[in-house]
Amino acid sequence: MTGARRSISRPLALGSAALLLTLVACDAGSEAARATEGDRRPSGTDAAPGYRGVALQPGPRPDFALSNVDGKAFSFRQETEGQLALLFFGYTNCPDICPVHMAGIAAVLRELPWETRDRIEVVFVSTDPERDTPERMREWLSGFDPGFIGLRGDMETVNRIQSALALPLAVRGAVPPDGEEGGGYEVGHAAQVLVFGAGDLRLAYPFGTRQADWKHDLPLLVSELEASHRR
């Protein structure tokens, strides 16, 4: 038995070492590939003082009007005046970024006191109006929070708004030949949620923002908004 054990222990050890080296080499490649995804995550170094969001150039709220899911005109600046406004551009067939953002925000809002929750508006602007019908948007947003506001318009208008906000424009991807689930194509779009708070305060929350970050920032932002109104 001892002889047999000796005879297999060396090849086993060598084989294991070779396998481990191969695995490390393969993993280095996948690590590099993941780095681009990691770049989208928030960094503590450029966070706004006191907040976990990233500070943007201060400025007034954008003034645009689009149709809500009831087909009525919704003027962003007027309708969100006096409120903390969270603005996101995405599409309901999005497989990753949009549902993660919406689910995270909705989960935190459910835990906030109603008087804080009442001061927050979440506005979702579709970058895929062709598939995002009013019914589809209402159903999809209600799955997260019935209070979320869905807006749509033609792509030219939506891109003009994004351009004014210095956001990358939405890009429709090619339809894959095998017609994958989710409607056939993806839409490239900005991954950050923009927040408009007291005065000219503008913050961005990139993909990778966690519920803990929202839970930390939202009550602070609402408090500051209320304080500014009292002044």
Place this chain on the structure above:
Amino acid sequence: MQWWCAARGSAWTWSWQAYPGVWLFILAIGLAYWRLYGRGRPLRARHAGAHEEEVPTGGGVPPRGWPGWFLAGLLCLWLALDWPLGALGAGYLASVHMLQFVLITLIAPPLILLGVPAGRPELRAGSRSLLRLVTHPLIALVTFNLIIIFTHLPSVVDGLMATQLGSFLIDLVWLVGGVIFWWPIILDSPARPGFGHPMKIGYLILATIVNTGTFLYLTFSELPVYSIYELAPPVYGIPARDDQRVAGLLMKVGTAAVLWTAIGILFYLWYREENDEPTSTSHA
């Protein structure tokens, strides 16, 4: 193509994915078992190992050393590591990650060890001393629980599950931890005459208690603790916090189910032993 299941960042689909590293790993364990305990020996003779009295006399539960135990353990391990459980657990759902944990640490190792013939493994003096130390019940219990705590720390899970090598390391540590934990319960080499059925029962009861901290942390945390699952593309819209609660419950309930089943078997064997009834099988 990935060689081991790790977080992908893309939306979950039920399209089958190949993980050759998992196949090689399973194959390596199977080959090692065959080389050590199976080669050139008829199946029935393999049961006997060093104790001919453990060969079943007909019917009943198969004995220690039965290759079927080992194959069942290996199958269980394969199920936990390969697609779809491996992929879902690595990058999408904490609850599936926890199911993997239960399979890899609590179900596969005892089955694999039951496939080792009685009186085995035979080791050289140096290895035997090390094994005696590592599989000392106190050290095994502490090691296992340290592994549970360490491999469920958010920084460890988020740091390691993002890469294939990290994910492989977690799976490997779980398997090794599970083998160490079950060793003093199932294997009689090295012999521990003082560690009889009552002590084994106490050992397992202790093990049901000590994972409570991790269970409480996962189940009652107000926020998702693992970014890898919180920021993963959602699967069927399952909220991250609900998924995490299920993971915590699965850890507690799954662990308790396995350990209390084992405790029940040990009680039965103890009872049989106390009543001096001859038994044709030895499972613990």
